[in-house]
Amino acid sequence: MAPPGNTLRGIDLNLLKAFDALMQERNVTRASERLGVTQPSASAALARLRLLFGDELLVKSGRAMRPTPFAERLAERVHTILSEVEDIVTSHAVFDPRQDQQTFRVMVTDYTALVLMAPVVRTLADEAPGINLVLVAQGMGDHAGRLQSGEVDLAVVPDRLSRHSGLPREVLFEDEFVLAGWRGNPAVTDAMTVADVAAAPYLSFSVGSEPSMVDALLTELGHDTRADVLAQSFVTGPLLLRGTRLVAFVQRRLAGLLAEAAELRVVAPPFAIPPLVETLTWHPRSTSDPGHRWLRGRILAAAAALPPRG
Template sequence: MDIHSIDLNLLVLFDTLMKARSVNKTAEAIGLSQSATSGALARLRETFGDPLFVRTASQMEPTPRALQLAPVVRKVVQTIQSEILQSPHFDPMQAQRSFVILTPDIGEVAFLPGVLPRLRREAPGVRLHALSRSRTAAADALEKGEADLAVGFFPDLQKAGYFQQGLFTSTYECITCAGNGTVGARMTLKQYLAARHVVVRPDGREHLLERFLDGKGWQRNVTLELSHFMSLLALLPGTDLIATVPQDIATVVGRHIPLREIALPFRPPQLQVQQFWHRRMQNDPANRWLRGLFYEVNRRDAGARLSA
């Protein structure tokens, strides 16, 4: 017998008839007319080459072949009902799994601290793996299922095939060591461009501020280039360097070293911070829970900042 010739609906009919022992009751249970049920029973008999059920004075009695098939068919039907047709479910309290989050180092220090206490309370067996990827590599990782969520500034993911959800809007600040006496609280554009800048350019990631300045034709005096924002903790103190960084970085760095903010001589661009996921994961219960958690913890109202 070729498996392609088996109609799974006939197995449901067989299982129901095995319990009901009546064509009428079977028809009512599976929502078919009596004639349609009788026709299905005929196809079932033809498929297995056996009468399967024989009418007696009181009910339909199974043949030996039907009795042999009954437990196997019951198992198949139960498996389909419980494991295939059952709505998917994710229980964070019982889950033992890892999620991969794509975010730059700014995201690791801004987004994860608020998430960890929630995981400890609500999903103690869940582990997070934070990775930094270039924009093109982020799209590839989400598409292939190598990452579950991208959180941060990923304008290249604003395209077909990806869902997005806004978390907050931020901007840039200019900071320097609190003891830097070479610059004041305000600078002209000429003074800003001539100052000694430390610029952070994480590998493979283009920055909105860079494009903004290039578009204006403004060239800064870049003394030092870094790949990681957190290196500012060691490199700003005791120097005359200034750094123009996202607000969250200014807040986090200011938690550890004394800083002074310098008013920018121009209005900086706005950063749209969002979370992204591939459309394959749109209805996945685990991914839905994960992005819901990140949204609840990291969403901010307009103008709100990361807590200092």
């Protein structure tokens, strides 16, 4: 029997990095670029991995390559192990925002980009010139999967999406929905009833396949939520109200920023709408990363500095 601890003797653990890259990319050329090696080196690593595991791991399917069932089962475990090793190695590293260069991909809507991330961008320009931000506006419904895969580093998402993910998270700020319309629209008044709202031309929002929070509530109340105009941008939607009879439910902080440009009149909704709670969430492998921790702190500080929502 081999002595304990000798199981890994003779195995190049760098092969696990190659395996992870191949599973992420499912393409030898792209995996070689991710690893910073030549394509023949990546092909050789795949050959060694096949020999090590006794499985083809990746097989051709038309022009693409698909992982075998064995590789699928192994992929997430290997990715998690490598992330934990990286976390151990970097746990005592020092992050210098004025010297270090790093890119962070942050998932946001255009609403949170304008309300929250704009102050963060100004902070980074002053404090961390080597830090690059990529704001990702797609895939909000699958934010947990994209954090797991490493496609994004952080996600700013409503509490209703993040609370069941099991990922670390922090509450950033609260907002509330108001009823908005063009100032020249005489139908938009403080005395509007639910029936008045139902009778007015309606602009709604869609980010992905999920109905908006307000539309989901209207459906529960038994009201028709078919929109006359459907906007896929929270920022563009209020600007479309100008010169029309349309009404929309808009986040109060956003309505305040766009009130003059969109010539908005803002009134209280004729029914109770739960507050919108925005959260910051990430994958556990990034919790101790110094740069990641620094950026989370700056985002939390920007949220704390937001003016009262009223």
